[in-house]
Each structure stands twice: as structure tokens, then as C-alpha cells.
Amino acid sequence: MSITTQPRKRRKEDRPAELMTAALGLFVEKGFAATRLEDVALCAGVSKGTLYLYFDSKEALFKSVIQEGVVPVLVEGEGIAARHEGNAFELLEKLLANWWAGIGETNFAGIPKLMVAEARNFPEVAQFYYENVIRRGRALLGSALERGMASGEFARLDVETTIDVVIAPVLMLFIWRYSLAGCQSTPADPRQYMAIHLSLLRAGLKGSQV
Amino acid sequence: MSITTQPRKRRKEDRPAELMTAALGLFVEKGFAATRLEDVALCAGVSKGTLYLYFDSKEALFKSVIQEGVVPVLVEGEGIAARHEGNAFELLEKLLANWWAGIGETNFAGIPKLMVAEARNFPEVAQFYYENVIRRGRALLGSALERGMASGEFARLDVETTIDVVIAPVLMLFIWRYSLAGCQSTPADPRQYMAIHLSLLRAGLKGSQV
Amino acid sequence: MSITTQPRKRRKEDRPAELMTAALGLFVEKGFAATRLEDVALCAGVSKGTLYLYFDSKEALFKSVIQEGVVPVLVEGEGIAARHEGNAFELLEKLLANWWAGIGETNFAGIPKLMVAEARNFPEVAQFYYENVIRRGRALLGSALERGMASGEFARLDVETTIDVVIAPVLMLFIWRYSLAGCQSTPADPRQYMAIHLSLLRAGLKGSQV
Amino acid sequence: MSITTQPRKRRKEDRPAELMTAALGLFVEKGFAATRLEDVALCAGVSKGTLYLYFDSKEALFKSVIQEGVVPVLVEGEGIAARHEGNAFELLEKLLANWWAGIGETNFAGIPKLMVAEARNFPEVAQFYYENVIRRGRALLGSALERGMASGEFARLDVETTIDVVIAPVLMLFIWRYSLAGCQSTPADPRQYMAIHLSLLRAGLKGSQV
DNA sequence: AATGAATGAGGCTTCATTCAT
DNA sequence: AATGAATGAAGCCTCATTCAT
Numbered sequence A, B, C, D: 001m002s003i004t005t006q007p008r009k010r011r012k013e014d015r016p017a018e019l020m021t022a023a024l025g026l027f028v029e030k031g032f033a034a035t036r037l038e039d040v041a042l043c044a045g046v047s048k049g050t051l052y053l054y055f056d057s058k059e060a061l062f063k064s065v066i067q068e069g070v071v072p073v074l075v076e077g078e079g080i081a082a083r084h085e086g087n088a089f090e091l092l093e094k095l096l097a098n099w100w101a102g103i104g105e106t107n108f109a110g111i112p113k114l115m116v117a118e119a120r121n122f123p124e125v126a127q128f129y130y131e132n133v134i135r136r137g138r139a140l141l142g143s144a145l146e147r148g149m150a151s152g153e154f155a156r157l158d159v160e161t162t163i164d165v166v167i168a169p170v171l172m173l174f175i176w177r178y179s180l181a182g183c184q185s186t187p188a189d190p191r192q193y194m195a196i197h198l199s200l201l202r203a204g205l206k207g208s209q210v
Numbered sequence E: 001a002a003t004g005a006a007t008g009a010g011g012c013t014t015c016a017t018t019c020a021t
Numbered sequence F: 001a002a003t004g005a006a007t008g009a010a011g012c013c014t015c016a017t018t019c020a021t
Helices: A007-030 A037-044 A048-054 A058-083 A088-104 A107-118 A123-150 A159-177 A190-205 B007-030 B037-044 B048-054 B058-083 B088-104 B107-118 B123-150 B159-177 B190-205 C007-030 C037-044 C048-054 C058-083 C088-104 C107-118 C123-151 C159-177 C190-205 D007-030 D037-044 D048-054 D058-083 D088-104 D107-118 D123-150 D159-177 D190-205
Strands: none
Touching: A007 A037, A007 A048, A007 A058, A007 A107, A037 A048, A037 A058, A058 A088, A058 A107, A058 A123, A088 A107, A088 A123, A088 A159, A088 A190, A107 A123, A107 A159, A107 B107, A123 A159, A159 A190, A159 B159, A159 B190, A190 B159, A190 B190, B007 B037, B007 B048, B007 B058, B007 B107, B037 B048, B037 B058, B058 B088, B058 B107, B058 B123, B088 B107, B088 B123, B088 B159, B088 B190, B107 B123, B107 B159, B123 B159, B159 B190, C007 C037, C007 C048, C007 C058, C007 C107, C037 C048, C037 C058, C058 C088, C058 C107, C058 C123, C088 C107, C088 C123, C088 C159, C088 C190, C107 C123, C107 C159, C107 D107, C123 C159, C159 C190, C159 D159, C159 D190, C190 D159, C190 D190, D007 D037, D007 D048, D007 D058, D007 D107, D037 D048, D037 D058, D058 D088, D058 D107, D058 D123, D088 D107, D088 D123, D088 D159, D088 D190, D107 D123, D107 D159, D123 D159, D159 D190
């Protein structure tokens, strides 16, 4: 009939996402252990018990947050790579920009910090994250680097390690934002940070020919 | 006069350091919240109560671990910079190599991960860390970059942001080691990682003249 | 007119009985506290909320299970006693056999265990059970014993206490079945158990004359 | 020095026993689920946390209560049987009297009720109880019965089942005391109850010869 | 009549902290 | 200085109960 939001029915379907959003916000803010489920519930506007209608335990909630939160972001990047036709460095730029834009505006940007902090306490989750996010993201970057090396646009370097070096400053950008940002220890202007990172890469990766 | 001189006396003086070493190991392994003081004590071979003879609280222990653990490392770097006479990039190389060598072999390398994970839960400690480690380390790097820019060896870039970009891969190297290393998601060969980082920097920072 | 007459209507009237049957099964299996209403509902094929349409609370359900479940069984025994014409021991045999047969095949046999376990937590229910089941059952047995003592068939013993002794092995038979039966700690052959009990009674109760 | 009870040291050794005594009292009174650890602690004069210095969990406490509480009682009985020289029925009398006296004065008498109520919820404990208490107790009784049957003092009956019948009234005596005693549904005079039980047995077991 | 999502009180358990020895 | 038994606040989790649909 009207737009009035059948509050009951709609809730049922949206609840898990609402809860995971609330949980993500607190997990990236305080870490897993220091986050109280009561606060997650409060933050989502429900009671403590409601969490257990959708998640078996605090740990299960944590896993879900990680597992649901990050995979979609990579799909977009894979699409960009598939459609790209210009040179390799332009692809790199696009990928990094997209990654930064797509994640950087949301709390998903806090997941790297969260994984870094909790990987050892949740080996299963770390394994999942490695298989489904890290490995896939690296493959994406690696294909761009190899494209450039094949065409002579980039110098020949060890690809795997170059991926590490290329990706590290972007990860740190996100990590800083969720850790020491309060101490003004973070790049004041992320755009400039990315620009310099890319300018270093442009010159640093350059191969023998154009 | 044997080598085992006054084992008692020595013990007493070493206690705080022993406790901090044990604590560091567990903190960087499991994080602050997930570390139990009982395990710290066990690890140091003392009883739980003994910890409180030397530290007022778990948080005080944490602060001490951070505060005592990292400052000394910087002094060495400052000495290197003061004595250096070659070109700026060689200084950069020395500083990064020294930092990596001096910290990389010990659990101090886990402190960046620890700070990243706990900065928001312990703003005071983060502030201390920022003032005494980050700011000082950045000043060190910044002076090397400025030296190179002044001489025309490096291109002119925003110094503060360039520091971020230069330092990020080194920080990530340490962070990886204490988080996802178990998933083989860490650079297999740190030396090569550092080499590529430096090679990218060498070309990327290069200014108009030598 | 088929046999499946008005399935709706019938359902409605049977609900309480269905729920009580489900509850009895779980109560005698796990005890009152360890039985979850959700499981009772599941077991009866309804939702949790439906239970509250018929019973005010878990305790009310418990009371109903006890109260509805056992009284009918005694009526039959009272009828047997009223109609009996032979000697006292034959009546005893009939009563015990009937009791065992009438209860032993259903989950009602679990009620003694249930009452034993929960009597102290639910004094009201215990009181009800005592007034309506125990007292009545004892009166039945007592009249048989007194009949035998009056005729000289049985020796003169304290009637109340003799009732206890006569009834205890039968109660234990039921209790065992619902507790340690899994450990093969229960009489393997209830029929033989009852036979021996009766044979001991026959000789033990015997008075000066037949 | 003096009798003054080094409260600290002595405590350490006595605590488990104190806690188990308190727990036994509440378990037999209210059952496992309905007993709150806070009450156990209160009852033992300690705090909630102290329980966990000695027992891993509520269930572990339960197991300990059962396991520590009952075995010693059987040893005495086995000694009596070994030393007995009279006829079989006198041995039976001694065993039952000893069992009743040794257990009947303490809360251990509540353990049969406890096991009956919880056996299905704690199969491990039930198994332990069966192996270490029931089986052993039955062996004891069985040897007395067999001695009597061999000498012709007792009639030949199925031994295992006869054990059940002999033991059931004693078990019920204890069970009653911890369940429906409040309803005056328990034998008013346990001594008379035992006397009648034994008198029924004496006549009922009697064999062809004396 | 029936549902099942939501609630929140209550219990088990952990662990930083204290203190008598 | 050192111990380790004891504490109790705090958090996770369960489940009887409610109520809008």
C-alpha cells in the first residue's frame, strides 16, 4: 500500500547487515576483544539477545563481518582489469584509485587493521581472508605488473615482491587512519599521499623502453 | 671471582627488563587484551603477584613495554645521520638498513603492529609513541630527504608525505611478520623486499641532476 | 464422510494434550530445568509462542503434565480392588501387574523420576502429587495388605511401612529405566524382576495360616 | 606453636573438600541445573571466583562431588564381607545396616537421587558411577546372596535380579529422604522400614534347608 | 489461533588486582 | 622481595517470556 515500512518483516531481512555494520564500526575502532556485544547491539538499536538470533557467538559475528565485508570490493577491480585497454601503469593507477575510493569511504577500510591485529588469534579467519582477499587482490596487481613488464613498460623485477612494495603504502594509509590518526601521524592529505606513491612508482617501475 | 657474580643482586635489577621482555613477546603475539598477566608471569618465571611489585597495572606494563622498547633504536639512527658524509640516497639506505637490522631481529619489530592495534584504546600511549618514536623517526628521514632535495639529488616533493610513502613499506614488513605471516602472505625474502623498495625509491626520488 | 473428520477442529482440542505429551517426553528425559520450551514446541510441531496460548509458564506446563498424567492410572486400580474377590496376595499381584502394565508402556513411567528430581524445587507440585497420587496409591495397597492381615493370610506388620517396602522395588524399576538404563544397570528383564519381587513378598508376608 | 589454625595454608588443602561438601548439599537439595555456583561459594564462605581455582567448571565440580563422595563407602562394606564368618543372611543384614549407617547420616545419601536425576544429562558421570559404585556394590551383595544359595540357606533365584530387588528399597529410602520427605511421604521410621525389609527378605529368600 | 522476532534478567566464567604470609 | 590464594567486576551467552503481526 503505502511506503510505511512494514517494520517487522523488513527488519528480519536487514538485521544481519545492520548488525554487521554496527559490529564492523566497533571492531575497527576498538579491536575484537575490547568490543562489547552489548555496545554492538546498542549501536544497532537492538538488545543483546537479538545478536544471537543471527550469529552463534562473538567470534561468528567477527568472521561474518570479515567474510561478507570485503569480497565484493575485489570484484569491481577484476572488472576494471578485464576491461582496461591502455598501458600498464594507467591500469595500476585505476586499480589503486578504485580500491582507495571504493573502500576508503567506508569502515571497510578498517579491516586491514582489524586483520592485522587479530590474525594470530583467529587463524581460520586469517586463512579465509588470505584465500579470498589477499590472494585475489595480489593476483589482480600481479597481472597489471606482468603486463607492463611484458611490454617493456616496466623493468623486470620479482613480481610477488613488487606487489608487496606497491601495496604496502596503500595498506598503511588505511591502517593509519584507524590507529594513529588521532595523533596527526597520518598523511594529512590522502590524495597527495597517493599521488606521491604513484609518482614514485611511475619512475621506479619504468623499464628500458616506453 | 667466577662469571656467575651475585646472581641474586643481578636478578633483582633485571626483573623489570625480564618482565617487559616476556610481556612484549605476548603482547605482539596476541595483542593487549588477549594477553593474560598470568601468562606473562609464567613466561618470565615469576608469580603473578610479582608483576605488581614492578608495574602498577596491566596498562602500566603496556606503556613501559612501548616506552622502554623503542626509543633506544632511534638514537643509533640519529648518530648515523650525524656522521654521514655521502649522498642523500646512501644515507636513506643506511637508515632503512639499520632500522631494519636493529629492530628486525627482535620482538621490537612487533611494536608497530601492537601500536596499530591498540592506539585507539590507549591514547596516552599512542601520544607518547607519536612524540618519542614517530616524530623523531620522521625527522630523521625528513632530514635525509631534504638534504637530497637541496642538493638536487632528489626531486622536490612534499617532504612529510614522502616520508610516509618511504616508511610505509618498512612498517608493513614488520606488521606482516606479526600478523599474517602464518598464511604465507608475507614477503618471502625481506632482503629482496627491501632491495626492491630501495630500487623503486632510487629511481622515483631522482631529481634533475646528480 | 471420511475418517479425516474436521482436522482443524480436532487439532485445536488436542493441542494441550499434544503439548503435554511432548513436554513429558523431554521432562523425563532431561529434567525440568534442562528442558527448553523451544524443544518442547519443536517436538510438538508448533512454535514457541503457541505454548503460551495454553500454559501460563514453564512451571504451569510442568504442573499440568504431572497433574493430568497420573491420576487416571489410579482409577483403574481402585476398580480392580473393588471387584476383587480372591485372596489378598492375588489382589496384590493384580495391582502391581496392572500398575506396571498401565504405566510401564508409556512415558508416564518417567514421572516418578521427575517428581523425585524436582519435588524440592516445586513444593506445590509435590504436594499435589502426594495428595492425588501417592496417598491414593498407598491407600489402595494398604487396603489389600490389611485385608490379608485381617484374614491371617499375611503376618501382622506395620501397614504403612510395609506399603513402602512393597512399593519401593516397583518405583525403582521405573526410575532406573529413566536414569541409568543406558549403563546396563537396570534389571534386564522387568518381568523376572517383578516375579522375584512378588515371590519374595509371597513368602515374606505369609502369616500363620493360609 | 599453638592450635591457632594457620588459616592460609590449611585452607589451601581443605578447600576442595569444603567446596565439594557445599556443592553436594546444594546439588542434592536442588539438582544440578538449579544450583547456582554463587550459592555454592556462599555456602562454603568463599567468593564465586574461588571455585574456579579448584574446579574447571560447574560440571567438573559435579563430577568431583560424585567421584570423591561415594567410593570410600564401598571399601568398608568389602571389608565386612571379607571378615564375615556367620551365615549369609547375617552378612546381608550387616551390609545393609552398614551401608545405611555409613551413608545415611550424611548428604552422600542424596547422591542416588542426584544420579537418578542427572544420569542422562551426564553420561560420563553416570558411566563412572556405574563402574565404580553400582557394579562394585552389586558384586558385594551378589557374593552374599551366592554364599547363601550355595549353602542352601537361600532359595535359588536369579542372582542379578535378586540384587535389584534387595537393593531397591534401600535406594528408595534415600531417594525419598531427598525428594518427597517434605510431604510426609517417606517412611516415618527408617529403622522400622529396614527391619520390615529384612524380615521380608529373611522369609522370602529362605531356601530348603537351614 | 498462531507465529517468531525481540527482549532482558540471570548464570557461568575469566582475569586483573589485592593482600596476608 | 616474592608468593599465590582469594576476590569481584565485567562480559558472553541462554532461554523463558512477550507482543506485533
